[in-house]
Amino acid sequence: MDIRQLEYFLAVVEHGGVNRAAQHLHVAQASLSQGIRQLERELKLSLFHRTGRNLVLNPAGQLLLEPARKVLDDLLAAQDIMRGARELQVGSITIGTMPEMSSEAVAAWSGSFTRLHPDIRIDLSEFASAADLCDEVLTGHCELGFTTFPVPTDNLDSVELGVQRLLLVMPPGTDPVDAREPLELARLEGVPLVTSSSALRENDIVATVLRRESVVPRISAQVPNRHAQMTLVLNGAASAFLPLRMATAAHRSGAVVAETRPEICTPFGIVHRPGSLNPAAKSFVIQSHADLAHWNALIAGHRADGASLLHAALLADDELNADRRTASDAERRTASDAERRTASDAERRTASEETIANA
Structure with a gap:
């Protein structure tokens, strides 16, 4: 039949x-x-x-x-x-993010997806607030939105990814802190801080936590974005609260980084319009979730061995970078072997054709 x-x-x-x-x-x-x-x-x-x-x-x-x-x-x-x-072979995904969710983090989570689907273009835009981001997703201008929670609407579906930790990043040359002991926020009275004028929700969260510790923050500078925050920190102008991923980058550039007590953190994830996502966007969500879970698992493993949060994140990044280099080397070897086989086949065909021509 x-x-x-x-x-x-x-x-x-x-x-x-x-x-x-x-x-x-x-x-x-x-x-x-x-x-x-x-x-x-x-x-x-x-x-x-x-x-x-x-x-x-x-x-x-x-x-x-x-x-x-x-x-x-x-x-x-x-x-x-x-x-x-x-x-999934062609097309694009429009993604929105907000100042509290740095574009670097979203780009890092999309790395595996881009390597698996190199012909899918990722269009990434940043919006001033969670409300603006949600409006863009609701109107269809963005298929996915990376945001901290809660969001100001019940009309979107959400996928929780985890919790974003903020660490205190201080200028190079600051007296070293004991990585085994969090820095008490009560000690920040009078410490100059630089904030991002676009990260309003995050600024409110930081200010609320500091008030609970009876600390009046001394804002010495307000800049447009996280890049400017980190630049001022690295140039010795002030300290800043930055997400873990940016804190590791600042540490590698010489900044002094400390965990704090109490912790400052915000839940984050992805929002999208109700209903099923297109295959590319669905695959992106799955891949982002898997990459972040893998990174967190590596960090948890190192912390279980006694590493501080910062040191564990640095080790996790080193492992992931080593894995990517190994994968890239394997891909290059595979491509090189395929080219050699193609060249060898071409040489054999040419030799065979010459033999027939001379017969």
Whole structure:
């Protein structure tokens, strides 16, 4: 039997006769009748009681009904999966983020996706607030939005990714801190701080935590973005609260980084419009979740061995970078081997053609 015969069989059952089934499938009635008879010959069973022009399922036909439906459902599911696979080969994903969710972090999480799907373009934009970001996602200008929670709308679906930790990043040359002991926020009275004028939600969170510790923050500078914050810190102008990923980069540039007590952190994740995502966006969410979970697992492993949060993050980054270099080297070797095989095949074909020509 073939798929077309099963489709004819189900159409006759569901539309109550050959004529209406043929009209629904846009085929000739004679072709449909012939397909049903061929199916019965192959099964060596009659599937219908024939009374005049009417076809009524007999017991054998009743037995075939559910298996036939399952076969066609499975076929449609396979076609959907393959269609999704084709859509993952080309196209683009529009992603929004906000100042509290630095673009560097989103870019880091999208690295694996880009390597797996190099022909998918990622269009990344930053918006001033969670409200602006959610508006862009609701209107369809962005398929995905990376944001801290909560968000100011109930009209979006959300995927929680984790908690963003803020560490205190101090200028190079600051008296070293004991990495094993968090820095008490109460000691920050009078310490100059630089804030980002665009990270309003984060500024409110920091200010609230400091007030609880009876600390009046001394804001010595307010700059447009995180890059400017880190630049002022590295130039010795002030300290700043920065996410863990940026704190590790600042540490590698000479900054002094400290965990704080109490911790300052915010939950974060992805928002999107209700309903199913397109295959590329869905794959991006899955890959981002997996990459972040892997990074967190590496950090947790090093912390279990006694490393501080900063040191554990540095070790995790080193491991991930080493894995990427190993993967890149393997890809280059595979490509080089393929080129050599292609060249060798071409040389053999040329030699064979010359032999035939000289014969």
